[in-house]
Amino acid sequence: MEQSFSLFFPPQLLVGSGAVARVGEKVRELGKSQALVVTDKGVVAAGLLERVLGSLEVAGVKAHIFDQTEPNPRDRTVIKAFELAKKREVDAIIGLGGGSPMDVAKAVGVLLTNPGPLQDYLRGSPVRNPLPTVVAIPTTAGTGSEVTQFSVVTDSERKFKAGIASPLLIPRLAIVDPSLMASMPSHLAAATGMDALTHAIEAFVSRNAQPFSDALSLHAIRLIGNYLRPSVANGANEEARSQMAIASTLAGMAFSNAGVGLVHAMSHPLGGHFDIPHGVANAILLPHVMGFNLLARPEKFAQVAEALGAKLEGLSAWQAARAATEAVSQLSSDIGIPQGLRQVGVKEDSLSQVAEDALQMKRAIGWNPRVVSREEIEKIYREAW
Ligand SMILES: [Fe+2]
Structure with missing residues (x-):
């Protein structure tokens, strides 16, 4: 073999129709009790957020909601979500949606444990510290963000979609539940x-x-x-x-x-x-x-x-x-x-x-x-x- 290579996969994947009902239990198992759920209005309107909140409530996990993610999410959206996460002192971040909410959840995780402004990371500064617990739950079948080491955020000053890349961004848990995708147009x-x-x-x-x-x-x-x-x-x-x-x-x-x-x-x-x-x-x-x-x-x-x-x-x-x-x-x-x-x-x-x-x-x-x-x-x- 010409060269060596590394492989990075999420520590845990839960896959199956109806698996989202276990998100609360899983967050509890990870020892967490205060979660920020990052999502968007479309996911809320489709009734998918309710399913996550129901499960968190049963498990006794307090949920805070950020539902303002837009497609091609911007830096200022990440900062807004980060400020909410900091204020509520959350110990877990759940990205629920297509690529955008999951990417915002990861970027919020970066800011919670790494110093300096978001711009630094969008311009290539390495992420050095492990993120708080990130759980990713896709509602579309496409981005793969639930298992990747990337977060893509638009740098609005440069009108440029920039990426943060580090194995540290791979979510701690990915829940892939096709029943969340049935309502996709x-x-x-x-x-x-x-x-x-x-x-x-x-x-x-x-x-x-x-x-x-x-x-x-x-x-x-x-x-x-x-x-x-x-x-x-x-x-x-x-x-x-x-x-x-x-x-x-x-x-x-x-x-x-x-x-x-x-x-x-x-x-x-x-x-x-x-x-x-x-x-x-x-x-x-x-x-x-x-x-x-x-x-x-x-x-x-x-x-x-x-x-x-x-x-x-x-x-x-x-x-x-x-x-x-x-x-x-x-x-x-x-x-x-x-x-x-x-x-x-x-x-x-x-x-x-x-x-x-x-x-x-x-x-x-x-x-x-x-x-x-x-x-x-x-x-x-x-x-x-
Ligand atoms: Fe892509």
């Missing part, structure tokens, strides 16, 4: 499912990939190929939503260890400038970036095609790799994802600046299998526009 199931697919594919072809992350990625791709369409078609399809929940967490474990790549480097600036949902931006960019990356790892892209169910008999290795791009485009269009950046409000005259910002996503660019220049990034944006 189909467009959200589609966008978040494409985010999970992007994580799995980017981790699989990453320069930082290794056998353990590959196993997680490939299985996630297979599940998404089989279950994303029926999951979008009908939220009451329990099997499809359960398999997507598992796929999303598998993909999260894969990219937490292997990293993402150029799709994420290019989608974050679109989120920062135009507030486009992360999954939609990824879904539009993914086939274009795959087309660019094929050259670097054709054999791995052929495996992606196979995992997505493409027929590869009689194809050359290169044609098999290209079949992955076609399979992803077909899936994305079947589930109703817009097919161009112009359809989601991206201004063509901004693409040069956006390309400049993407180039600053050094971690993701560094993991991308193919070396990329600023001009090439701008060209891919124009193709995807």
Whole structure:
């Protein structure tokens, strides 16, 4: 083996329909009694917060609620939630929702035990101290944030989606309960499912990939190929939503260890400038970036095609790799994802600046299998526009 590698996984995962009913008991087991629940208005309106609060109450855990998380959460939102956590002297933080509430919960955890302002961490200062107990409960099947070492927060001064990365950010406990995902509207199931697919594919072809992350990625791709369409078609399809929940967490474990790549480097600036949902931006960019990356790892892209169910008999290795791009485009269009950046409000005259910002996503660019220049990034944006 050429190089050694480390693996970081959450200490405990609780997976299954109805598992959220045990959150109170689990927080108690961890010796905690005052929790801040970070969530958003959509989760509250869907009646999901009630289920968490009910369980906490039964277990005698006092809950404080922060429900003001927005999509593409901003630095000032984290600071507001942090101030509430400090005032209430909480000993646990529960992130309940899509990626945004879970990412805010982690960032609040960083500020509770690490000195200095949030800006320092968004600009790369290392997180040195362990976080208080963070519990993550996803309500969408996409971000994988419940098991990752990342928190993505928008630096509003720079209009830039910045990431905090450290194994210390991995939640102490992740509860993956597909029954929380049954109320997801189909467009959200589609966008978040494409985010999970992007994580799995980017981790699989990453320069930082290794056998353990590959196993997680490939299985996630297979599940998404089989279950994303029926999951979008009908939220009451329990099997499809359960398999997507598992796929999303598998993909999260894969990219937490292997990293993402150029799709994420290019989608974050679109989120920062135009507030486009992360999954939609990824879904539009993914086939274009795959087309660019094929050259670097054709054999791995052929495996992606196979995992997505493409027929590869009689194809050359290169044609098999290209079949992955076609399979992803077909899936994305079947589930109703817009097919161009112009359809989601991206201004063509901004693409040069956006390309400049993407180039600053050094971690993701560094993991991308193919070396990329600023001009090439701008060209891919124009193709995807
Ligand atoms: Fe993502």
